[in-house]
Amino acid sequence: MNLRSLLMFGLLGVWAGPAVAALSPLEDLGEQLFFDTQLSSPPGQSCSSCHDPDAAFTDPRRARPTSPGVLPGRFGNRNSPTAMYAAFSPPFYFNTAEGTYRGGLFLDGRVPNLETQAQKPLLNPLEMANPDPASVVEKVRNASYAPLFEQVFGTDVWADTEQAYASIAAAIAAFERTSTFAPFSSKYDAYLAGKAKLSPAEERGLTLFEDPGKGNCAACHPSQRSADGKPPLFTDFSYDNIGVPRNLNNPFYALPADLNPQGGYFVDVGLGQAIGDRTQNGKFKVPTLRNIQLTAPYMHNGYFSSLSTVVDFYNKRDAKPGCASLFMPDDLAERQNCWPAPEVTENVNRQELGNLKLNANEVSDLLAFLGTLTDGYGGTECLLDWFEAQYPNLLFPPGAQSQSWPPYRYRHYSITQSYVGVSASDSQVYYLGNEGGLISVGDSTAWLAMADCKQ
Ligand code: HEC
Ligand code: HEC
Numbered sequence: 001m002n003l004r005s006l007l008m009f010g011l012l013g014v015w016a017g018p019a020v021a022a023l024s025p026l027e028d029l030g031e032q033l034f035f036d037t038q039l040s041s042p043p044g045q046s047c048s049s050c051h052d053p054d055a056a057f058t059d060p061r062r063a064r065p066t067s068p069g070v071l072p073g074r075f076g077n078r079n080s081p082t083a084m085y086a087a088f089s090p091p092f093y094f095n096t097a098e099g100t101y102r103g104g105l106f107l108d109g110r111v112p113n114l115e116t117q118a119q120k121p122l123l124n125p126l127e128m129a130n131p132d133p134a135s136v137v138e139k140v141r142n143a144s145y146a147p148l149f150e151q152v153f154g155t156d157v158w159a160d161t162e163q164a165y166a167s168i169a170a171a172i173a174a175f176e177r178t179s180t181f182a183p184f185s186s187k188y189d190a191y192l193a194g195k196a197k198l199s200p201a202e203e204r205g206l207t208l209f210e211d212p213g214k215g216n217c218a219a220c221h222p223s224q225r226s227a228d229g230k231p232p233l234f235t236d237f238s239y240d241n242i243g244v245p246r247n248l249n250n251p252f253y254a255l256p257a258d259l260n261p262q263g264g265y266f267v268d269v270g271l272g273q274a275i276g277d278r279t280q281n282g283k284f285k286v287p288t289l290r291n292i293q294l295t296a297p298y299m300h301n302g303y304f305s306s307l308s309t310v311v312d313f314y315n316k317r318d319a320k321p322g323c324a325s326l327f328m329p330d331d332l333a334e335r336q337n338c339w340p341a342p343e344v345t346e347n348v349n350r351q352e353l354g355n356l357k358l359n360a361n362e363v364s365d366l367l368a369f370l371g372t373l374t375d376g377y378g379g380t381e382c383l384l385d386w387f388e389a390q391y392p393n394l395l396f397p398p399g400a401q402s403q404s405w406p407p408y409r410y411r412h413y414s415i416t417q418s419y420v421g422v423s424a425s426d427s428q429v430y431y432l433g434n435e436g437g438l439i440s441v442g443d444s445t446a447w448l449a450m451a452d453c454k455q
Contacts, residue, residue, distance in 0.1 A: 101283075118169035322341055
């Protein structure tokens with residue numbers, strides 16, 4: 001059977017539809033709390049304002065390095081990290097074998113778990129700015145989902161304010177533990193499961209990412225399944241000072257003295273401050289790299305505006321001269337071929353990063369690999385990958401890129417070069433013969449099922 005007849009008459013699998021786990025009442029409640037903009041004081045800000053699902057649960061307002069609070073003119077001092085995969089951080093502890101701290105939540109590990117974490121932003125004057133737990137409890141009591149709250153925690157839940165407040169946080173934490181925050185649905189996950197092939201550039205990027213003599217990224221951002229078969233989280237939850245420069249664009253510097261006593265001299269020492277141990281100054285928790293393409297700007301202070309400047313920094317921090325100014329933004333520093341001094345000079349890791357000697361092709365391969373970590377891989381892109389993997393020689397020249405010609409996406413269809421290809425729109429899959437013309441070979445849903453691609 002040739003490809004064309006296979007495409008036209010091939011066996012189509014039965015598609016049961018994507019598996020969407022129903023939320024428990026506790027998780028459902030947590031979801032409503034997470035998105036409720038009435039929970040700030042004044043109303044207007046929810047958890048999702050800074051952790052938006054459309055931006056991989058980070059702040060979608062990318063122009064500023066840190067997020068505005070609900071009160072005008074207020075800003076936090078740190079870049080809003082993704083809340084995705086945060087549930088996997090172990091409670092904060094000291095790993096005696098390796099002599100490193102690990103785990104905890106927030107970038108300095110100062111709280112042990114999601115339940116404690118969720119209590120903080122509601123009362124933080126730079127964030128949701130409620131004066132006390134009682135005022136938050138009162139808001140929940142008047143919310144449309146108050147009956148659900150009583151169903152989950154009991155009708156006498158309001159009697160004890162402290163208990164009610166902890167229950168609010170517990171529900172949010174339960175929502176943060178659902179698969180919404182940990183879908184493990186990237187192209188890289190499909191690759192690890194043997195369901196997708198990486199492009200040659202992505203494959204080379206993965207090798208560089210893991211090679212201790214090259215990128216060495218996996219030393220802190222592990223990329224392989226754990227011994228018990230769990231998918232990699234791209235963080236080992238350890239702490240390091242990688243020498244990120246100060247970010248003078250951080251609006252926190254300009255806050256009044258009651259909110260930022262040090263003004264322009266503020267230095268974020270991270271873990272050192274959280275545990276009251278100056279020997280740990282400058283260290284921050286290793287973040288996950290899942291969905292990294294969606295979460296700019298980068299690092300605890302949002303200094304880096306793009307992944308390419310991040311990689312240049314890892315590659316050449318110690319190979320380029322220091323910038324004349326300590327306060328140079330990343331794009332300008334890159335143009336001037338320098339990197340500013342670290343914000344905290346103690347503990348800067350010079351063994352594992354800073355002078356990787358990667359050439360321009362290697363840098364672009366590494367960036368291509370980072371692009372495979374975005375969740376939600378599926379649909380047409382996945383289908384085209386599948387076709388390419390199924391019919392490598394017949395259909396696609398090596399490294400064929402998919403192209404868009406709305407409403408189709410296709411790989412290498414060129415009448416003049418007589419490639420044969422496959423094209424897919426939202427609803428139909430077409431066969432592209434070298435005689436030209438599109439022939440529908442059936443409905444996309446069935447093909448997506450056959451290729452085991454999510455819709
Ligand atoms: C105004 C912006 C803002 C709001 C609103 C906000 N956050 Fe955050 N979130 C941040 C910032 C900034 C950090 C990092 C702070 C730090 O490390 O000190 C953070 C950290 C976190 C973390 C820890 C991630 C990690 O890897 O350690 C979680 C989880 C989280 N937030 C969940 C929530 C929840 C739940 C709410 C609502 C109750 C919320 N956030 C409201 C900005 C915000
Ligand atoms: C020695 C440990 C270590 C190594 C090796 C390492 N990283 Fe990191 N990475 C970190 C730490 C710690 C941070 C957070 C630093 C901060 O916020 O100040 C980070 C942050 C990042 C971020 C920003 C994430 C975000 O959400 O803001 C990216 C991107 C990144 N690393 C990519 C890489 C790549 C690519 C490599 C290899 C070239 C690499 N890392 C090697 C420890 C490491």
